[in-house]
Amino acid sequence: MDSARKGVVRDALGIAIASGAYAISFGAISTTAGLSVLQTCALSVLMFTGASQFALVGIVGAGGSVWAGAATAALLGSRNALYGLRLSSILDRSGLKRLLAAHFVIDETTAMAIARESPAESRFAFWATGVALFAFWNLGTLIGALATHLVPDPKVLGLDAAPPAAFLALLAPRLRAREPMAIALAAAVVALVCLPFVPAGIPLLIVAVLVAIYGVVRTRP
Amino acid sequence: MTWAGVLVACAACYALKLAGLSLPAGVLADPRVQRTVPLVPVALLAALVATQTFASGHHLVLDVRAAALAVAIVAVVVRAPFLVVVAAAAATAAVLRLV
Numbered sequence: 001m002d003s004a005r006k007g008v009v010r011d012a013l014g015i016a017i018a019s020g021a022y023a024i025s026f027g028a029i030s031t032t033a034g035l036s037v038l039q040t041c042a043l044s045v046l047m048f049t050g051a052s053q054f055a056l057v058g059i060v061g062a063g064g065s066v067w068a069g070a071a072t073a074a075l076l077g078s079r080n081a082l083y084g085l086r087l088s089s090i091l092d093r094s095g096l097k098r099l100l101a102a103h104f105v106i107d108e109t110t111a112m113a114i115a116r117e118s119p120a121e122s123r124f125a126f127w128a129t130g131v132a133l134f135a136f137w138n139l140g141t142l143i144g145a146l147a148t149h150l151v152p153d154p155k156v157l158g159l160d161a162a163p164p165a166a167f168l169a170l171l172a173p174r175l176r177a178r179e180p181m182a183i184a185l186a187a188a189v190v191a192l193v194c195l196p197f198v199p200a201g202i203p204l205l206i207v208a209v210l211v212a213i214y215g216v217v218r219t220r221p
Numbered sequence: 222m223t224w225a226g227v228l229v230a231c232a233a234c235y236a237l238k239l240a241g242l243s244l245p246a247g248v249l250a251d252p253r254v255q256r257t258v259p260l261v262p263v264a265l266l267a268a269l270v271a272t273q274t275f276a277s278g279h280h281l282v283l284d285v286r287a288a289a290l291a292v293a294i295v296a297v298v299v300r301a302p303f304l305v306v307v308a309a310a311a312a313t314a315a316v317l318r319l320v
Contacts, residue, residue: 022303029307039227046231049238051262055269056230062273066226070233076265077234082258084241085249091242102239158314161286164274165293165310171266172297174259183260184267191268196279204268211264215257 005124008112012128015108019050020136026053027144029162032154033061037145044141048134049106051170052076058163059201068201075208083110090114090122104130183211285317 001009023044030040035057043053052073059069084105090113091101104126113126148154175181190210191203198206241249248254274290275281289310296306 018302022307025304025307035223035227039223042227043231046228047234049234051266052230052234055265056227058269058273060223062276063278066223070226070230072265072269073230074233074237076262077237078258079262080234080238081241081244081249082255084238085244085246086241088242088246098242099239102242103235105238105241155318156315158285158289158311158316158318161289161314162307162311164270164286164290165296165307166303167266167269167273168290168293168297169303169306171263171270174263174266180260180263183263187264187267188271191272192275192281195272195276195281200278203272204265207264207268208261211260212257215260216253219253219256 004121008116008121008125009128009132012112012125012132015112015129016132016136019108019133020140022050023137023140024144024147025162025166026050026057027141027146028148028154028159029054029061029144029166030057030141031145031148032159032162033057035060037142037149040145041138041142044138047073047077048103048137049077049080050137051167054163054166054170058167059204061160061163062200064200068199068204072201072204072208075205079107080105083107086110087113087126090119091126101126101130104134106133108133183214187211285314288317289314 026044027040030043030053031037035043040057043056047053055076056066056069056073059072060066084102087105087110092098109126109129112129113122116122116125148159151157154160171184175184187207191207194203194206270290274286275283277284292313293306293310296309301309
């Protein structure tokens with residue numbers, strides 16, 4: 001293996017280990033929210049996109065319906081479609097391999113793949129990051145879920161207060177300009193104003209509709 | 222019921238990933254889509270932070286979760302790793318409930 005590829009593998013492992021630690025908190029939050037260990041692990045194996053997973057279990061944990069959680073998870077997953085678009089010229093366009101590749105289309109694999117000099121290097125970075133991340137993400141989830149499952153009352157550990165911190169940590173890297181900052185503040189205010197008057201989970205869908213309208217109206221043709 | 226919601230959400234998230242790889246580029250390359258889609262997570266995550274901190278059912282409340290969020294904000298500003306941000310918030314809530 002040449003030195004460029006060794007560097008890619010090293011970076012992929014670094015990302016995977018960091019994500020594994022973050023998956024521990026997902027496993028803990030999910031089990032605290034009332035999902036079983038099996039449901040928690042199923043989310044990490046089958047959904048495999050962090051923000052959506054945190055949203056689903058956060059909403060269920062706060063007493064919302066699982067369907068409100070599922071809708072929010074899907075809305076958060078919409079950005080992966082744009083990542084797929086950027087990767088479609090790099091990855092195989094057909095066959096079983098593409099069906100597997102699709103599962104790995106997330107923030108981290110996209111960032112690693114598009115930073116390369118040739119399509120072959122991009123493909124290598126995509127798969128190395130995807131496989132390493134999938135392994136550590138699921139291992140971390142299992143550890144977090146099992147450890148929390150053994151605690152009789154996770155509230156004693158303050159784990160029920162952890163989801164907003166997880167959402168904040170996911171949000172922070174996206175706030176590096178004035179517009180997203182303003183959108184974030186407006187979204188928070190709108191959600192809180194709606195909250196007393198609509199069923200649980202609906203404030204999030206109202207926010208999603210408003211931001212979609214804003215985005216479309218503000219784009220110059 | 223929980224299983225159904227979990228599996229439908231997983232299928233929806235996978236379909237979105239696959240759509241990006243499979244749809245003709247024209248649909249997703251539309252400037253309105255390119256500009257709007259990245260704004261959705263910003264708005265939703267911010268709304269999740271707010272509602273999960275200040276809501277109890279249909280009421281707005283101020284409890285230990287607000288203090289936990291304040292600690293999390295400090296942790297994020299000093300660029301602490303993800304797990305540290307979450308653990309600091311949980312520990313804050315746990316300690317405040319003891320006193």
